[in-house]
Amino acid sequence: MARKPEIILGLNHGGHDTSAALMIDGELIAACEEERFSLEKHSTQFPNLAIQACLRRAGIKIEEVSRIAYGFDSTHFIREVYLRKAMEDAERIGFLINDIDYIKYHYNIVDTILKETHFQGEIKQFRHHLCHLASAYYPSGFADALLVSYDGIGEIETGMLAKGIGGNIEVVHDLTRYPESLGLLYSALTFYLGWRHHCDEGIIMGLAPYGDASIEIPGSDKTYAEIFKDVIIETGDFDYRINQDWIAYYEKRDTWVSPRFYDTFGPKRAYEDPVTQHHKNIAAALQDRLEEVVLKQLTWARKEFGLSRLCLAGGVALNCSMNGSIEASGIFDEIFVQPASADQGVAVGACYLAHKESNPKLTPTKNHDFYKGSRYSREEILQALNKKGLPFEEPVDIYQETAKQLAAGRIVGWHQGGAEFGPRALGNRSILCKPYPAEMKDHLNEQVKFRESFRPFAPSVLAEKCSEYFLIKQESPHMLMACQVHPDKRDKIPAVVHVDGSCRVQTVKTGNNVRFRKLLEAFYSATDCPVLLNTSFNVKGQPIVNTPEQAIDCFLNTKIDFLVVGDFTIKKENVKK
Numbered sequence: 001m002a003r004k005p006e007i008i009l010g011l012n013h014g015g016h017d018t019s020a021a022l023m024i025d026g027e028l029i030a031a032c033e034e035e036r037f038s039l040e041k042h043s044t045q046f047p048n049l050a051i052q053a054c055l056r057r058a059g060i061k062i063e064e065v066s067r068i069a070y071g072f073d074s075t076h077f078i079r080e081v082y083l084r085k086a087m088e089d090a091e092r093i094g095f096l097i098n099d100i101d102y103i104k105y106h107y108n109i110v111d112t113i114l115k116e117t118h119f120q121g122e123i124k125q126f127r128h129h130l131c132h133l134a135s136a137y138y139p140s141g142f143a144d145a146l147l148v149s150y151d152g153i154g155e156i157e158t159g160m161l162a163k164g165i166g167g168n169i170e171v172v173h174d175l176t177r178y179p180e181s182l183g184l185l186y187s188a189l190t191f192y193l194g195w196r197h198h199c200d201e202g203i204i205m206g207l208a209p210y211g212d213a214s215i216e217i218p219g220s221d222k223t224y225a226e227i228f229k230d231v232i233i234e235t236g237d238f239d240y241r242i243n244q245d246w247i248a249y250y251e252k253r254d255t256w257v258s259p260r261f262y263d264t265f266g267p268k269r270a271y272e273d274p275v276t277q278h279h280k281n282i283a284a285a286l287q288d289r290l291e292e293v294v295l296k297q298l299t300w301a302r303k304e305f306g307l308s309r310l311c312l313a314g315g316v317a318l319n320c321s322m323n324g325s326i327e328a329s330g331i332f333d334e335i336f337v338q339p340a341s342a343d344q345g346v347a348v349g350a351c352y353l354a355h356k357e358s359n360p361k362l363t364p365t366k367n368h369d370f371y372k373g374s375r376y377s378r379e380e381i382l383q384a385l386n387k388k389g390l391p392f393e394e395p396v397d398i399y400q401e402t403a404k405q406l407a408a409g410r411i412v413g414w415h416q417g418g419a420e421f422g423p424r425a426l427g428n429r430s431i432l433c434k435p436y437p438a439e440m441k442d443h444l445n446e447q448v449k450f451r452e453s454f455r456p457f458a459p460s461v462l463a464e465k466c467s468e469y470f471l472i473k474q475e476s477p478h479m480l481m482a483c484q485v486h487p488d489k490r491d492k493i494p495a496v497v498h499v500d501g502s503c504r505v506q507t508v509k510t511g512n513n514v515r516f517r518k519l520l521e522a523f524y525s526a527t528d529c530p531v532l533l534n535t536s537f538n539v540k541g542q543p544i545v546n547t548p549e550q551a552i553d554c555f556l557n558t559k560i561d562f563l564v565v566g567d568f569t570i571k572k573e574n575v576k577k
Contacts, residue, residue, distance in 0.1 A: 006358060007060065009051065010069045010351035011113065012343050014106065016042045016198050019344035020050040021372070021421075022058050023351035026359060028139070030054040031372035031421040033344045036546040042199050046116050047347075053374050057418070067122040068113060069354035071131040071346035074106040077155035081178070124354050128154030129314070130162075130169070131349030132341070136311035137164040138352045140336035141366025146307040148298070151314035151343070152183035152198070159314065161238055161297075163305055167356075167363035172305070173238045179250035180242050182290060183316050185232065188249055188256040189286050193279055194269035197256065202423075204283045205321050206455045207275070209500035211284025218278065220264060224285035227264065232289050237300045240293055275454070290316075291325045298331055308333040313349070317341035317480070318423065320504040324482030327472060339370045339478035340422030348421075368477045368512055371428050373419025374546055381566045384548035391574045394567055399515075402564055403522035406434050406532065410561035411448060413537055415551040416515050419544070424479045425536035426506060427460065427516030429544045429551075431560065434523075435459055435533045438494035444535065447559035451540040456503065457533050459496035462520050463507040465530035469493065470505050479506040479534075493531050506534060 010021040021031040030053070035041050037049035055062060082103060085092040096103070105112070110123050132149035147162040147169065154160075158181035161173035178184075187197035190204050213225040220227075233241045244250065248258040262268070269279055298310065310332040312323065318341050327335055338345050356362045376384075385392050395401035406412055412432045420426045431448060433440050445453050458479050461469060466476075469492075472483035482504045490497045497503055510517045524530045537545045539558060545551045548565050555563040556575065563570040 004066075006355065007058075007064055007066045008069055008351045008354045009054070009062075009065045009067075009117075009119075010071065010347035010349070010354070011047060011051075012071045012346040012350075013046055014072050014109070015343055016044055017342050017344040018043050018045060018047040018050070019340075019347045020047045020054045021347040021351050022054040023355060024058065026355050026362065028348060028351065028367070028372060030057040031340070031348055031370070032374065032419075033421065033543075035543040036373060036419060039543060041541065041543050046112075048116060051117060057372075057375065062117055062119055065119060065121065067124060067354060068117070068119055069350035070109070070113065070123060070125045071128060071350040072109075073125045073127045073155055074109050075125070076127060077106055078103055080156040124357070126350050126353045127157075128346060129157050129160035129174070130171070131346040131353060132313035132338075133160060133162050133164075133169055133311070133349065134352040134356070135340070135345045135349030136313040136336060136338040137169060138362070138364050139338070139367035140309070140311050140364050142309040142311065142334070142336065142364055143167075144307055145309040145311050145336075146298075146301055146305060146332075147311045148301075149312075149314035150182050150294070150316035152181055152187060153178050158183060161301060163307060164311065164364070167361065176239065179244070179247075180240060182232070182293070183314070184249055185242055185247060186286065186290065186316070188247055189282065191256045192261070192265075192268050193282065194271045194273060201315075202318065203452065203455065205287060205319055206498070207280055207283040208287035208321065209284070209498055209502070210454060211277070211280035211282070213281060213285035213288050215281065217264065217281075224281045225288060228285040228289040232293055234293060234296065237304070238297050275452075287321060290319070291322050294322060295325060295329060295331070298326060299329075302331050310335045311338070312336070313338040313341045313345060315342040320480050320482045321502070323480055324502065324504070327474065327481050328483070334474050335481070337478065337480040339420070339424060339426070339480065341480070342423070344422065370421045370478065371418040371426070371513065372421045375418040376548055376566070378566060381548045381568060384552060385565070385568060385570075387549075388552050390552065390570050392568045392570045395569060398564065398567055398569070399518045399522040400526075401569065402519055402562070403526045405562045406432060406523055407526045409434060409440075411444070411559060413551055413555045413560045413563045414516075414519070415537065415545065415548060415563075415565045419546055422478070423536075424506075425534060425544060426477070426479060427508065427513045427534065429537040429546070430516075431535050431537050433495070433533045434527065434529065435493035435496045435531050436529075440495040440533065443559070444533075449535065449539055454499075456498040457496050457535050458504045458506060459493060459531045460506040460508055460516070460520065460534040462517075462524060462530040463509045465524075466505065466507050469531060470503070472505060475507045475509075476505050477507055477509070477512045479504050481505070492529065496531065496533050
């Protein structure tokens with residue numbers, strides 16, 4: 001009798017970026033974000049649609065799942081956030097009473113999961129930050145590594161530090177707890193600067209290079225940098241304190257900064273207000289202080305534990321400027337950043353932890369394939385094209401034809417294979433164009449993406465050509481490490497060079513993405529440039545496109561000139577108005 005495969009369904013729910021992942025006998029088969037189906041960016045809905053997509057990609061039914069792994073420990077959460085706090089501080093009793101419905105929801109989460117999924121088997125719960133660590137460690141391929149997670153908040157922890165040794169995770173520091181949170185501080189400043197918290201933090205990172213934290217704040221004798229040293233106060237090798245004189249998110253929901261912060265920095269910027277140099281300086285001070293604190297912690301950890309490789313996860317690990325500073329510092333020989341480092345990646349980590357329980361000998365295996373979302377057959381693509389009644393073609397050589405369009409300066413929508421898991425388009429749900437002239441950046445921001453003019457775009461490069469253009473000492477397949485562009489190459493690829501000479505590069509090997517690699521090779525052959533500008537296939541405020549129909553709609557409603565879906569192409573000039 002054949003052995004039944006171990007099938008684990010991992011879930012992230014209870015906050016933002018809800019998701020599902022599916023693992024069969026230790027192999028990650030599928031991973032999907034609910035937002036790609038609900039079309040609500042950073043969705044908080046129960047990930048029913050993501051679950052169905054995972055099951056569909058694996059070709060199985062929920063009845064075949066061995067167990068569900070849930071990336072949140074509700075008992076730990078209730079005990080630490082409510083019960084322990086209420087015992088220590090009488091005022092927290094009222095907080096507990098006011099949140100009783102929320103507490104009940106988490107207490108009954110297993111029943112909720114059973115009801116939503118119609119699953120009848122075992123459900124295992126794992127701590128949030130442990131899931132983050134596992135999600136980075138096991139696909140890293142590093143037998144031994146330092147494991148670090150920073151985010152807003154898990155159950156009560158806002159970060160975790162561990163050693164990964166021979167496949168086992170040993171937590172060495174988990175005492176950074178709410179309200180001490182680098183992630184929530186970044187969210188607070190995102191809110192203050194006029195954007196959406198838990199959504200637009202990347203905008204602040206992109207704004208920071210335009211600022212100067214070393215100058216004095218208007219009306220103050222302190223520099224921006226000096227104030228932010230008082231906002232984040234280091235209290236130990238791995239510990240810091242968020243000065244509550246400046247920050248107020250701990251007091252009540254949706255109150256992010258304190259009266260003192262407003263007195264010092266002025267009123268909150270409204271979204272429609274101009275972005276001033278003052279705002280840019282605040283962003284610079286925040287980013288500089290984040291990097292300073294993290295680099296000090298990692299430097300000490302490298303010395304303390306002697307581990308030469310680093311795995312990063314948690315929402316803060318999406319800060320590619322910080323990651324680039326870590327890489328450039330030379331503290332570690334190599335870094336792996338989980339491409340879905342925010343909470344969607346928790347579902348993957350939960351799968352790994354559940355598999356580790358039943359397979360204690362599990363060790364890390366290098367896996368850069370995070371194209372684990374929905375994929376569509378030739379027949380499904382043809383059906384979508386015919387339904388829209390659009391004139392499409394099937395070129396003999398899709399790569400040469402697309403490269404010719406790119407070389408001519410046209411904007412290309414590129415929809416291929418399985419959707420990327422995580423916020424970065426890595427060549428399967430991408431908008432592409434040549435990285436020159438510099439005006440391509442402005443055209444994309446204004447006419448295609450409909451977003452702020454200062455926001456940068458990323459380059460994708462043939463991996464073997466990376467060192468000719470970019471100052472980075474390792475591969476970067478998931479576009480999560482910023483680096484400097486060689487000064488003598490900046491005028492050759494100006495549309496992907498940020499104001500400080502940096503970019504967040506994606507290195508592309510055949511083993512990473514065969515079709516995208518072939519397109520880059522064809523573009524290089526046509527232009528002698530091994531770099532393409534690569535941005536996510538969406539417009540501001542919307543999730544990355546998932547289906548062929550969504551790709552077609554985005555193509556029709558923007559200034560994208562040429563659409564490639566699978567083996568088929570559409571030219572905008574052939575579409576009737």
